[in-house]
Amino acid sequence: MAHDERRLEVLRAIVQxxxxxxxxxxxxxxxxxxxxxxxxxxxxxxxxxxxxQGYITQPHTSAGRVxxxxxxxxxxxxxxxxxxxxxxxxxxxxxxxxxxxxLHDVLGRTVRLLAQLTRQVAVVQYxxxxxxxxxxxxxxxxxxxxxxxxxxxxxxxxxxxxxDSPVEVDAGAVADLRALLNQAFAGVKLAEAGDKVxxxxxxxxxxxxxxxxxxxxxxxxxxxxxxxxxxxxxxxANLARGSALDFPGTMRPILEALxxxxxxxxxxxxxxxxxxxxRIGEENAHEALSGASLVTVGYGSADRSLGGxxxxxxTRMDYPGNMAAVRAVARYVGHLLAES
Amino acid sequence: MAHDERRLEVLRAIVQxxxxxxxxxxxxxxxxxxxxxxxxxxxxxxxxxxxxQGYITQPHTSAGRVxxxxxxxxxxxxxxxxxxxxxxxxxxxxxxxxxxxxLHDVLGRTVRLLAQLTRQVAVVQYxxxxxxxxxxxxxxxxxxxxxxxxxxxxxxxxxxxxxDSPVEVDAGAVADLRALLNQAFAGVKLAEAGDKVxxxxxxxxxxxxxxxxxxxxxxxxxxxxxxxxxxxxxxxANLARGSALDFPGTMRPILEALxxxxxxxxxxxxxxxxxxxxRIGEENAHEALSGASLVTVGYGSADRSLGGxxxxxxTRMDYPGNMAAVRAVARYVGHLLAES
DNA sequence: CTTGGCACTCTGTCCGTGCGAGTGCCAGCC
DNA sequence: GGCTGGCACTCGCACGGACAGAGTGCCAAG
Numbered sequence: 001m002a003h004d005e006r007r008l009e010v011l012r013a014i015v016q017x018x019x020x021x022x023x024x025x026x027x028x029x030x031x032x033x034x035x036x037x038x039x040x041x042x043x044x045x046x047x048x049x050x051x052x053q054g055y056i057t058q059p060h061t062s063a064g065r066v067x068x069x070x071x072x073x074x075x076x077x078x079x080x081x082x083x084x085x086x087x088x089x090x091x092x093x094x095x096x097x098x099x100x101x102x103l104h105d106v107l108g109r110t111v112r113l114l115a116q117l118t119r120q121v122a123v124v125q126y127x128x129x130x131x132x133x134x135x136x137x138x139x140x141x142x143x144x145x146x147x148x149x150x151x152x153x154x155x156x157x158x159x160x161x162x163x164d165s166p167v168e169v170d171a172g173a174v175a176d177l178r179a180l181l182n183q184a185f186a187g188v189k190l191a192e193a194g195d196k197v198x199x200x201x202x203x204x205x206x207x208x209x210x211x212x213x214x215x216x217x218x219x220x221x222x223x224x225x226x227x228x229x230x231x232x233x234x235x236x237a238n239l240a241r242g243s244a245l246d247f248p249g250t251m252r253p254i255l256e257a258l259x260x261x262x263x264x265x266x267x268x269x270x271x272x273x274x275x276x277x278x279r280i281g282e283e284n285a286h287e288a289l290s291g292a293s294l295v296t297v298g299y300g301s302a303d304r305s306l307g308g309x310x311x312x313x314x315t316r317m318d319y320p321g322n323m324a325a326v327r328a329v330a331r332y333v334g335h336l337l338a339e340s
Numbered sequence: 341m342a343h344d345e346r347r348l349e350v351l352r353a354i355v356q357x358x359x360x361x362x363x364x365x366x367x368x369x370x371x372x373x374x375x376x377x378x379x380x381x382x383x384x385x386x387x388x389x390x391x392x393q394g395y396i397t398q399p400h401t402s403a404g405r406v407x408x409x410x411x412x413x414x415x416x417x418x419x420x421x422x423x424x425x426x427x428x429x430x431x432x433x434x435x436x437x438x439x440x441x442x443l444h445d446v447l448g449r450t451v452r453l454l455a456q457l458t459r460q461v462a463v464v465q466y467x468x469x470x471x472x473x474x475x476x477x478x479x480x481x482x483x484x485x486x487x488x489x490x491x492x493x494x495x496x497x498x499x500x501x502x503x504d505s506p507v508e509v510d511a512g513a514v515a516d517l518r519a520l521l522n523q524a525f526a527g528v529k530l531a532e533a534g535d536k537v538x539x540x541x542x543x544x545x546x547x548x549x550x551x552x553x554x555x556x557x558x559x560x561x562x563x564x565x566x567x568x569x570x571x572x573x574x575x576x577a578n579l580a581r582g583s584a585l586d587f588p589g590t591m592r593p594i595l596e597a598l599x600x601x602x603x604x605x606x607x608x609x610x611x612x613x614x615x616x617x618x619r620i621g622e623e624n625a626h627e628a629l630s631g632a633s634l635v636t637v638g639y640g641s642a643d644r645s646l647g648g649x650x651x652x653x654x655t656r657m658d659y660p661g662n663m664a665a666v667r668a669v670a671r672y673v674g675h676l677l678a679e680s
Numbered sequence: 681c682t683t684g685g686c687a688c689t690c691t692g693t694c695c696g697t698g699c700g701a702g703t704g705c706c707a708g709c710c
Numbered sequence: 711g712g713c714t715g716g717c718a719c720t721c722g723c724a725c726g727g728a729c730a731g732a733g734t735g736c737c738a739a740g
Contacts, residue, residue, distance in 0.1 A: 003712085026702050039714055044703065062702050062721045101562060102500050104570075140476045140492055150490065150498055152480055158490055160442050160498045222441060230444075236576060237595035255577035343681090366733050381683055384734065402690040402733050 007046045009036060011055055012079040014047075015067050019316055022246075024064030069281035069315060072293070076278050076319050083320040085328050089117060093332050100336075103127075103157055107232045110309065110333050115235025117325040120313035121258065123296075125268045126230040127157055127306040127337065129223055130191040137185060139178045139215075144168045147177075149215060151223060153190070163218045165211055173208060180204055180212060181219075194220045231261045231268075238313070246314035253288035258312070263288070268308035273298035273334065276323045281315045291315065295322045299330035301338040309333070347386045349376060351395055352419040354387075355407050359656055362586075364404030409621035409655060412633070416618050416659050423660040425668050429457060433672050440676070443467075443497055447572045450649065450673050455575025457665040460653035461598065463636075465608045466570040467497055467646040467677065469563055470531040477525060479518045479555075484508045487517075489555060491563060493530070503558045505551055513548060520544055520552060521559075534560045571601045571608075578653070586654035593628035598652070603628070608648035613638035613674065616663045621655045631655065635662045639670035641678040649673070 013034045017025045027040040027047060036043065047065055050056045055071035058064065067075070085093075096113040100106040107124050114122035132153035140148045145165045152158050169177075184200040185193055197216050204212045236258070239251045247254065257263045263286050271277055279294045289312070296310030310326055353374045357365045367380040367387060376383065387405055390396045395411035398404065407415065425433075436453040440446040447464050454462035472493035480488045485508045491499045509517075524540040525533055537556050544552045576598070579591045587594065597603045603626050611617055619634045629652070636650030650666055 024702095028702075040702095041714055041716090042712085045713085048704080058703085060720095060722065062700095062719090064702070102502060135482070136478070136480045138476070138478045138490065138492075142475070148492065150478065150492060152478075152488065152490060152500075154482075158498055158500045160492075162442060234599060237592050237599060240590045240592035240595060250580045252577050252580035255580055259574060259577060364733095368733075379683055380733095381685090382681085385682085388735080398734085400690065402688090402731095404733070 006036065006038070007049060008074075008079060009034075010043055010046045011050055011067070011071060012075060014050075014056060014065055015071065015075045015079070018066055019318055022316065024059055024066050026064035029064070069283065072280045072315055072319070073283075076280070076323075080320040080323075083324045085324055089325070090328070092117070093328060097332055097336060103337075106333065106336060108234075110329060111232045111234035114309065114311060114325065114329050115238060117329070118235075118311045118313070118318075118322045119238050119241070120235060120311040120317065120322065121233065121238055121254075122235045122309070122311050123258070123264055123268070124232045124309040124333075125265065125307035126232070127153075127300075129153065129157070129159070131189065131304060131306065132157065133187055133189045134185045134193070135187075137178065137181045139174050139181065141169065141171070141174050147174070147215065149181075149219060151219070159223060161218060161222055163215050166214055167210060169211060173211065176205070176208055177211060177215065180208070181216070184216075190223055193223070231264060233258055246316060247291055254292055254312070257286060257288040264312075267294060268296060268310075271296045271298040271305075271308035271310075273300055273305045273330070276327050277310075278319065278323065293317055293319075295319070295326050297326050297330045299334040299337075301334055306334070306337060346376065346378070347390060348414075348419060350383055350386045351390055351407070351411060352415060354390075354396060354405055355411065355415045355419070358406055359658055362656065364399055364406050366404035369404070407656075409623065412620045412655055412659070413623075416620070416663075420660040420663075423664045425664055429665070430668070432457070433669060437672055437676060443677075446673065446676060448574075450669060451572045451574035454649065454651060454665065454669050455578060457669070458651045458653070458658075458662045459578050459581070460575060460651040460657065460662065461573065461578055462575045462649070462651050463598070463604055463608070464572045464649040464673075465605065465647035466572070467493075467640075469493065469497070469499070471529070471644060471646065472497065473527055473529045474525045474533070475527075477518065477521045477559075479514050479521065481509065481511070481514050487514070487555065489521075489559060491559070499563060501558060501562055503555050506554055507550060509551060513551065516545070516548055517551060517555065520548070521556070524556075530563055533563070571604060573598055586656060587631055594632055594652070597626060597628040604652075607634060608636060608650075611636045611638040611645075611648035611650075613640055613645050613670070616667050617650075618659065618663065633657055633659075635659070635666050637666050637670045639674040639677075641674055646674070646677060 010030070013030055013036065014025050017030065017033065027043040030036070030043055031040045047056065051065065054068060055074060056065040057068050059066060093113060097106065097109050100109050107126065111122045111124045114124070134151065135154045136152040138150040140150065142148050145168045147163045147165060147169070148160060149163055150158060150160045180200065184196050188196055197220060200216055201209060201213060236255065239254065267279070276295060276297045281293060282290050284290055284292065284294065292312055293315045294310055294312050296308050298305040298308050300306035309330055311322055350370070353370055353376065354365050357370065357373065367383040370376070370383055371380045387396065391398070391405065394408060395414060396405040397408050399406060433453060437446065437449050440449050447466065451462045451464045474491065475494045476492040478490040480490065482488050485505045487503045487505060487509070489501050489503055520540065524536050528536055537560060540556055541549060541553060576595065579594065607619070616635060616637045621633060622630050624630055624632065624634065631654070632652055633655045634650055634652050636648050638645040638648050640646035649670055651662055
């Protein structure tokens with residue numbers, strides 16, 4: 001029906017105007033700023049229907065309309081065209097990310113870039129360890145019975161753990177231990193590292209068995225557990241930009257949720273690399289984020305997802321623009337990490 | 341003079357009351373809440389003098405007085421007794437920090453602890469690399485002409501760099517390189533690593549010289565430069581606690597300054613481990629922080645300062661409490677890192 | 681030097697009013 | 711049947727005056 005079509009057009013116009021001006025939008029302004037081809041009175045009728053369907057609402061009688069979470073949802077699902085990045089933005093991405101010297105640097109640049117492109121809070125997850133494979137294990141003695149074990153993964157990540165040995169060890173034992181560990185674990189995915197431990201213990205010479213057991217158990221325990229996944233957050237200053245207008249109470253619960261990295265990590269765990277995932281307002285299970293929206297996507301090469309990244313902002317955000325930016329950055333970071 | 345004495349007592353009372361209530365404090369309330377032994381009228385006279393001397397000011401005619409930066413400064417320098425931590429707080433420090441598994445974990449716990457104890461934004465600097473010494477260098481081949489160099493310091497810090505070799509290298513060369521680097525740099529302080537490069541080049545076999553030169557230069561360049569020093573920040577949600585009251589405009593400039601880690605790092609560079617350094621309002625060179633105060637101290641063992649930590653908050657903060665917390669945490673972290 | 685009293689000066693708040701924006705509804709038109 | 715112009719109605723908000731309360735500075739007396 002032409003009716004429904006136009007009604008959706010009205011919704012799109014409302015979302016766009018509200019996002020850019022932050023004022024509830026009325027029928028008259030709508031008719032003026034968009035070529036809808038109908039009079040304000042007609043728009044009013046459409047708006048009444050949209051309100052009844054729950055897509056928009058008015059803050060108080062006699063103010064303009066504001067999109068609801070449901071309205072944004074419809075907008076994101078059916079009304080927003082993919083907004084291609086400007087070439088200036090593409091160049092900015094390359095300029096920003098090239099020349100990074102290590103993983104920490106890559107992720108730090110990524111989060112700053114994303115915050116700058118979207119003018120929102122940006123979040124980047126460290127590559128998930130359990131999907132990485134062991135490239136090399138290094139054992140360094142730091143005290144008579146204390147060893148530092150350093151793990152280097154094929155994603156370029158370096159992890160360290162201090163292990164207290166039950167017995168004193170000498171230099172020869174350290175070298176043997178290093179050789180044994182590398183032989184057993186090199187090329188093994190961390191998620192499967194646990195399976196290798198029995199074999200390793202069988203082949204270990206008797207006098208090293210206790211040491212090997214302690215070290216390998218600690219390794220598997222602490223590294224396979226995804227609890228240690230890390231997060232880089234940037235652009236929190238963007239939260240304070242339209243503060244009072246965007247976040248009714250304070251922005252405190254949001255800052256708290258961001259520091260409580262567990263919350264964000266859980267949300268990140270659902271991403272995949274092929275589609276940009278948008279969560280709007282109340283759709284976020286976590287209460288502190290019920291006034292915010294998240295735009296997330298996975299990054300990594302086609303066959304292997306490494307982690308997630310995205311932005312957090314007010315529900316009143318530029319969804320098409322942010323989705324495009326998040327996707328573009330994820331692609332670039334995926335390539336960057338895949339080739340190293 | 342008994343006069344001056346009492347006048348300072350009045351200033352102390354004003355600071356204390358204002359910090360705890362956040363309301364400009366008047367002569368009458370002051371006489372009621374503190375045993376100054378004089379009437380409000382007398383206090384008014386003292387307050388007039390204090391105002392003339394620039395220690396307090398009134399937001400508008402006929403409101404109470406509020407301490408100025410200068411007033412806080414006097415309070416901190418001469419009027420605040422060291423407030424010992426409660427035993428509950430001491431226990432909290434131990435419980436919080438014990439059981440950390442690596443450096444990252446220690447610093448993460450430290451920043452959370454400090455934010456929780458002081459209810460301010462906490463900042464912890466990573467141990468400065470240039471004061472550390474090399475414990476071990478590991479070289480891993482990640483592509484035909486690309487190497488990953490991992491540095492392990494005696495402070496338990498692990499740093500990595502990707503180095504592109506001018507020529508393709510084989511496994512034997514990697515092993516030789518590793519041996520050479522460790523021989524040359526083991527035990528050497530990073531700040532002095534540059535001096536060892538000529539020696540290293542002399543002793544290197546001819547066929548490795550190009551490779552050794554590239555790797556060692558990159559190492560020295562990127563690791564000795566203090567620019568890469570890192571910062572852990574936590575408790576930003578505390579900024580939003582009394583927001584409107586504490587920070588006149590918005591808190592945005594402060595969030596920006598915190599993300600602009602360079603600013604904070606510069607401030608941190610001045611700390612030493614023996615005294616707690618307090619910077620109040622305008623005393624901060626950086627404009628964005630002119631409405632905020634910093635309480636910082638260095639941590640590390642007696643003979644070697646590793647880095648700084650501290651808190652950032654409104655000028656209206658509990659200086660004695662925050663100074664005590666910062667000092668106590670720094671001591672504990674210093675011990676923790678010294679023994680590992 | 682301290683104290684009580686007093687006049688004065690503000691700010692924040694409350695209330696009443698007017699204005700403007702925006703709506704919903706209705707009758708007429710295509 | 712859907713669109714349009716007109717019109718009455720409802721609110722929120724900004725403006726302005728009155729008022730109470732807090733706090734001060736000053737002065738004369740103890």
